[in-house]
Amino acid sequence: MVSTNNERLAQLKAFDETKTGVKGLVDAGISTVPPIFIHQHNGPPPSKTLNTTISLPTIDLSGIDTNLTRRTETIKSVQEAIDTWGFFQVVNHGIPQSVLDDMLKGVKRFFEDDDEIKKGYYTRDYTKKMIYNSNFDLYSGPATCWRDTFLCVFAPSPPNLDHDLPTSCREILMEYSNQVMKLGKTLFELFSEILGLKPSYLNDIHCSEGLQVLGHYYPACPQPELTMGSPQHADYDFLTILLQDHIGGLQIRHDGQWFDVPPTPGALVINVGDLLQLITNDKFKSVDHRVLANSIGPRISVASFFTTGYHPTTRVYGPIKELVSESDPPRYRKTSVEEYANFFKSKGLDGTSALQHFRL
Ligand code: OGA
Ligand code: NI
Numbered sequence: 001m002v003s004t005n006n007e008r009l010a011q012l013k014a015f016d017e018t019k020t021g022v023k024g025l026v027d028a029g030i031s032t033v034p035p036i037f038i039h040q041h042n043g044p045p046p047s048k049t050l051n052t053t054i055s056l057p058t059i060d061l062s063g064i065d066t067n068l069t070r071r072t073e074t075i076k077s078v079q080e081a082i083d084t085w086g087f088f089q090v091v092n093h094g095i096p097q098s099v100l101d102d103m104l105k106g107v108k109r110f111f112e113d114d115d116e117i118k119k120g121y122y123t124r125d126y127t128k129k130m131i132y133n134s135n136f137d138l139y140s141g142p143a144t145c146w147r148d149t150f151l152c153v154f155a156p157s158p159p160n161l162d163h164d165l166p167t168s169c170r171e172i173l174m175e176y177s178n179q180v181m182k183l184g185k186t187l188f189e190l191f192s193e194i195l196g197l198k199p200s201y202l203n204d205i206h207c208s209e210g211l212q213v214l215g216h217y218y219p220a221c222p223q224p225e226l227t228m229g230s231p232q233h234a235d236y237d238f239l240t241i242l243l244q245d246h247i248g249g250l251q252i253r254h255d256g257q258w259f260d261v262p263p264t265p266g267a268l269v270i271n272v273g274d275l276l277q278l279i280t281n282d283k284f285k286s287v288d289h290r291v292l293a294n295s296i297g298p299r300i301s302v303a304s305f306f307t308t309g310y311h312p313t314t315r316v317y318g319p320i321k322e323l324v325s326e327s328d329p330p331r332y333r334k335t336s337v338e339e340y341a342n343f344f345k346s347k348g349l350d351g352t353s354a355l356q357h358f359r360l
Helices: 002-018 021-027 068-084 097-111 115-119 170-194 274-279 337-347
Strands: 058-060 087-091 130-133 148-155 211-218 228-233 239-244 250-254 257-260 268-272 289-292 299-306
Touching: 002 021, 021 148, 021 211, 058 068, 068 087, 068 170, 097 148, 097 170, 097 211, 097 239, 097 299, 148 170, 170 211, 170 239, 170 299, 274 337
Parallel strands: 058 087
Antiparallel strands: 087 268, 130 148, 148 211, 211 299, 228 289, 239 268, 239 299, 250 257, 250 289
16 A cells, blocks of 8 residues: 555656646647546546536626615525525626636636746745646645646735736736625625625625635546546635636536536626635535536636635634524634635545534
8 A cells, every 4th residue: 555655646746746737748648547637536436427407596696786676686596596506606797708708718828828937837835826736635635636727816915917927817817806806795795694694794704805716727638537627525715706618517516416517608606615604604505516527628717715715814713603592503613714724725625524624
């Protein structure tokens, strides 16, 4: 076993040192999936053909700031969607289609830029503003995924356009992140109201203080049946806003079954993260999801995580006092966002819930 582990570690290191990620392997013309990417720990990867497609509840956000009836109806639909799925889509969310299109193109440009330029951003140092690598849990997760990622930190402090961000996508990253921040704040207002709190509550306790924008690049895979784009996981943030391209592959878990979330042009996929489940004392659920590997690609997605992540902070979060009572006592211990992020990363995407570790 030891020699197998050593062998795997050596292969992981060799892969990491190329600094060109999964895309580098595909560019080099590999026709089989290298052993480090083969997923076996939870049985073989799921088959692509047996899945059920759902249309996620699609919520129209138009008029919610000007029309009280619309706002009340919208809040009701969001509440239903959260209770049922933990996921929903929004349309008329205020972000122009051109910004969505340009953001996807910007991510593609970054990954398809010269290797030498990309390598300048390749790091596992999460104190940086722009972090490009493949598999954040490369050394802690049980199997490597068919995916490369950059993570860009926009809040609590913004990056410097010239010094921190790549020319391939810096303007659109700035534009998109500003718009996503606005949308996130609106969603936190709706969530606060659903919880019976004043609209500004979740923003006031700094749920929207941190924003990381992740660009994912899922290259075409020669043997998609052996690996995953992203394994089963829940998100480690308060809230995620996901922009996906037209290719598909995202699945969510519901009633013990996996459902395809087919791409809807113009829509953004919203999901509750672990930290929101923790502070709402399970009133909102952070639902497991995954991405299948695909022989077609690249697939591009942009995941915006509302969290201060690894950024050091002294702020502590536990179940919100208005949401607990004698008959419904706190189910989680207090933690900081940083502690949560570090635990999540050290555990890696092994298919188990990070939240359980914080349960009382
Ligand atoms: C994530 C995630 C899904 C996707 O970044 O946590 O689940 O479609 N992404 O890329
Ligand atoms: Ni996720």
